[in-house]
Amino acid sequence: MVRSVLPRIRPRLFAIGAEARLYRFRWRGRDCVLKYRPPKTYRHPELDHRLRLERTQTEVRMLSRLPNLGIKTPSLYANLGVAIIMERVRRRGRANPVKVLETLHTHDIVHGDYTPRNFLGEYLIDFGLSSFDASLQKKAEDLLVATHAFGPWFFDRYSITKVKDAAVQVLKLGKYRKGFRWLDYLRRN
Numbered sequence: 001m002v003r004s005v006l007p008r009i010r011p012r013l014f015a016i017g018a019e020a021r022l023y024r025f026r027w028r029g030r031d032c033v034l035k036y037r038p039p040k041t042y043r044h045p046e047l048d049h050r051l052r053l054e055r056t057q058t059e060v061r062m063l064s065r066l067p068n069l070g071i072k073t074p075s076l077y078a079n080l081g082v083a084i085i086m087e088r089v090r091r092r093g094r095a096n097p098v099k100v101l102e103t104l105h106t107h108d109i110v111h112g113d114y115t116p117r118n119f120l121g122e123y124l125i126d127f128g129l130s131s132f133d134a135s136l137q138k139k140a141e142d143l144l145v146a147t148h149a150f151g152p153w154f155f156d157r158y159s160i161t162k163v164k165d166a167a168v169q170v171l172k173l174g175k176y177r178k179g180f181r182w183l184d185y186l187r188r189n
């Protein structure tokens with residue numbers, strides 16, 4: 001697909017994230033997104049290339065596997081190394097973010113940036129910081145980030161006790177003290 005597409009598309013930049021630039025274009029009636037991670041000049045060039053490649057390839061694996069777990073993600077159209085082409089999704093429907101995180105954690109997957117910004121309607125996106133062999137500690141951190149971003153109700157509804165206990169331990173160690181407005185709430189409960 002790639003060789004035949006790239007010379008003919010006119011990509012338009014539509015979002016600049018912390019890591020990536022997102023371009024959209026149409027191809028054979030499909031709405032597509034090209035997500036490209038440009039070099040970061042403050043990093044050593046070799047390390048930089050490795051990180052960009054690793055994160056993009058992690059994203060590729062997540063986009064291919066999560067649909068098998070019943071989690072909606074944009075379809076992957078092409079893997080270009082430090083860039084991918086995927087389906088452009090609309091903010092349609094609504095996911096149950098707690099259920100989605102429980103499903104990920106049950107399969108030893110952490111998202112790494114689990115915030116409402118990374119849901120487009122029912123679709124979960126942005127997997128550069130994900131990992132597939134998550135420890136309890138990593139899951140606990142995922143849960144804390146999610147609770148911070150969605151609100152205290154997230155912690156209440158999330159049901160994997162082991163992970164919740166680990167999250168409380170992480171909080172007690174003080175790592176997340178700063179900025180966690182709901183910490184007192186959690187202490188009381």
Ligand SMILES: Nc1ncnc2c1ncn2[C@@H]1O[C@H](COP(=O)(O)OP(=O)(O)OP(=O)(O)O)[C@@H](O)[C@H]1O
Nearest residue numbers: 015017018019020022033074086087088089125126
């Ligand atoms: N498949 C898609 N379809 C439609 N919009 C998308 C798609 N993928 C990404 N976007 C848009 O681009 C934005 C940035 O994408 P993404 O989160 O994957 O990149 P990022 O560099 O990690 O960005 P951020 O730093 O904002 O998290 C998203 O918030 C979303 O608005």
Ligand SMILES: [Mg+2]
Nearest residue numbers: 017117118126
């Ligand atoms: Mg994002």
